Amino acid sequence: MSGPIPARVDSAAKTILLDLIDDAVKAGWTLARICGVLELDRQRAWRWRQRQVTGSLDDAMPGGRPIHGLLAWEEAEILALFEEWGPVDLSHRKLAHRGSYTERVWVSPSTVDRVLARNGLALQGVPRPPRSSKKPWPEWVEWRPNQLWCWDASHFSACAAAPVVYGIIDIVSRKWIASLLCAEATGTQVKVVFLAGLEAEGLLGDLEWRLDHPDDVDLDDDAAPVLLAVSDNGPEMRSGETRAFMALLSIGQHFGRPYTPTDQAWIETLWGHVKAENPHLLTIADPEVLAAELERARRDYNAVRLHEAIGYVTPDDEHEGRGDTIRQARRDGLTAADQARRDHIHTRSTTAPCGLIASRTCREESDTPQFYLRGSERRRAS
Numbered sequence: 001m002s003g004p005i006p007a008r009v010d011s012a013a014k015t016i017l018l019d020l021i022d023d024a025v026k027a028g029w030t031l032a033r034i035c036g037v038l039e040l041d042r043q044r045a046w047r048w049r050q051r052q053v054t055g056s057l058d059d060a061m062p063g064g065r066p067i068h069g070l071l072a073w074e075e076a077e078i079l080a081l082f083e084e085w086g087p088v089d090l091s092h093r094k095l096a097h098r099g100s101y102t103e104r105v106w107v108s109p110s111t112v113d114r115v116l117a118r119n120g121l122a123l124q125g126v127p128r129p130p131r132s133s134k135k136p137w138p139e140w141v142e143w144r145p146n147q148l149w150c151w152d153a154s155h156f157s158a159c160a161a162a163p164v165v166y167g168i169i170d171i172v173s174r175k176w177i178a179s180l181l182c183a184e185a186t187g188t189q190v191k192v193v194f195l196a197g198l199e200a201e202g203l204l205g206d207l208e209w210r211l212d213h214p215d216d217v218d219l220d221d222d223a224a225p226v227l228l229a230v231s232d233n234g235p236e237m238r239s240g241e242t243r244a245f246m247a248l249l250s251i252g253q254h255f256g257r258p259y260t261p262t263d264q265a266w267i268e269t270l271w272g273h274v275k276a277e278n279p280h281l282l283t284i285a286d287p288e289v290l291a292a293e294l295e296r297a298r299r300d301y302n303a304v305r306l307h308e309a310i311g312y313v314t315p316d317d318e319h320e321g322r323g324d325t326i327r328q329a330r331r332d333g334l335t336a337a338d339q340a341r342r343d344h345i346h347t348r349s350t351t352a353p354c355g356l357i358a359s360r361t362c363r364e365e366s367d368t369p370q371f372y373l374r375g376s377e378r379r380r381a382s
Contacts, residue, residue, distance in 0.1 A: 004039040011057040014048050021045060070111060077105035078115045082123070090124050092116065132257050140224035145173045145319045146201055150230040150264055151193070153185050154271040162287040165294065166193040169270045171230065173319035174307050176270060176298045177201065181291045185234070187241035194229075198249070203227075207249050214248055225252040232256050232264050274301070 005017070017038065024034040035042045051057050081099055089095045092113040099105040099112075116122065141147060148171035155163050164185050168177040178197035182189045198204040203226060210217050229251050231237040237255065246253050256263025275282060278297050284290040302319075306312045313323045 005044070008059060010059075014057050015052070018045070018048055018052060070107070070115070074105050074107060075115050078107065078112055079119060079121075081105070081112075082116060082121055086121075086123055090126055092123060095123070132260070134257065134263060135254065137254070138228065138252060141228055143172055145170055145175070146203065146227060148172055148228050148230065149177060149197070150266040152231060152264055152267040152271075153234070153236075154275075156281060156284070156290060158283050158285050159287055159290045160285065162290070164189070166190070167267060167270060168193060168197045169266050170315070170319060171266050173315050173323075174266070174270075174310055175315035175319040176301050179294055179298060181287060181294060185236050187236050187239050187245065190236055190242050191245050194245070194249070194251070210248050210250070217248055219247050221250075223250070225250045228252040228254050230254045230256070230264060230266075232261070233258055270301075 009017075017040065020038065021031065021034050025031060031042060031045070035045055048057065077099065078095075081095055081102075081104065085095060085098050089098055093109040096107055096109040096112045099107060137148070149168050150171050151166065151168040153164050153166050156165060157163055159181075162181050162183045164182050166180045166182065166185075166189055168179070169175065170177055178193055178200055180189060180193040180196065182192075195204065198207065207226065226249065229246060231253070233255050236242060237253075243253065261268050274294075274297055278293070281290065281293055281297070284293060302315045305314065307315055307318075310318045310323060311327045313326045317323050317326055
């Protein structure tokens with residue numbers, strides 16, 4: 001044993017320590033000296049000596065005897081529940097409720113946990129799923145507009161005739177590429193919204209021959225796809241019809257992890273902003289009106305609304321390459337404004353003896369009424 005004596009030791013360790021103290025005292029050591037060497041408080045040694053005389057050197061069980069302590073038959077019922085229902089419930093919380101459900105014992109989940117631990121028992125529990133890792137982008141992807149598109153559907157329940165809205169957003173520029181209001185979510189609607197997005201961005205012209213002559217398309221070609229479409233694992237995203245359509249147009253697919261919406265955060269954020277900033281969209285029941293309002297919201301989102309994630313420029317600015325120039329112009333403007341303020345203060349300080357005289361001169365030359373001036377200033381002005 002090295003270091004200070006622990007807070008709790010068994011009777012055998014206490015007996016050995018007391019014998020060491022007795023031998024040291026007989027050898028001429030003082031009690032204080034031997035306790036200092038053993039790093040044992042003298043009062044503990046005295047208490048141990050008194051308890052050794054009475055035969056109570058063992059420590060008593062902690063906690064005393066609480067009036068609300070668990071009864072023996074209750075602990076036995078908990079152990080019986082463990083043997084009978086443990087493989088089914090797998091949790092001390094469920095096992096505690098199982099006791100009251102079967103009208104056998106009424107205890108808290110923490111009591112069940114303590115009783116099982118005291119008896120060396122443990123429930124199997126439900127294993128936690130392994131921690132997943134985000135799938136990286138393919139090596140051919142470049143960080144530029146029209147290279148990474150994220151898409152998903154949202155619902156506007158007030159419009160019962162056409163409650164589903166598909167949307168595509170450019171991950172790099174945050175531009176809302178296209179949207180489609182429809183009555184159902186199938187592979188057909190996916191084709192329509194992607195064709196509209198490709199045409200709007202001027203990408204469809206180079207791909208029309210693939211649509212006109214699909215048999216001439218080499219699906220095993222090693223050339224890099226036109227862009228990467230990021231989505232979740234919905235049925236229309238994973239369908240064979242969508243996969244064949246994407247392959248025909250040389251569009252790569254990238255799926256997020258199941259039950260992890262943050263892997264598609266760009267499109268989730270788009271729909272969140274659209275609904276929060278245009279709450280009237282959630283009350284429109286006419287499909288034609290809703291489609292028109294969604295298109296208006298798309299134009300404002302792209303051309304008017306400053307986007308925080310791209311440095312407070314519009315998505316159109318970033319998409320068309322003006323973002324860096326606008327951000328640099330703001331930095332230059334802030335620098336110029338700061339220098340102008342400094343020059344102004346420097347000019348004022350060189351034209352007046354001090355700030356006080358300059359302030360008085362300004363007041364004297366102004367049209368301030370006399371009764372607003374202090375007595376000395378009023379005499380000076382007269």
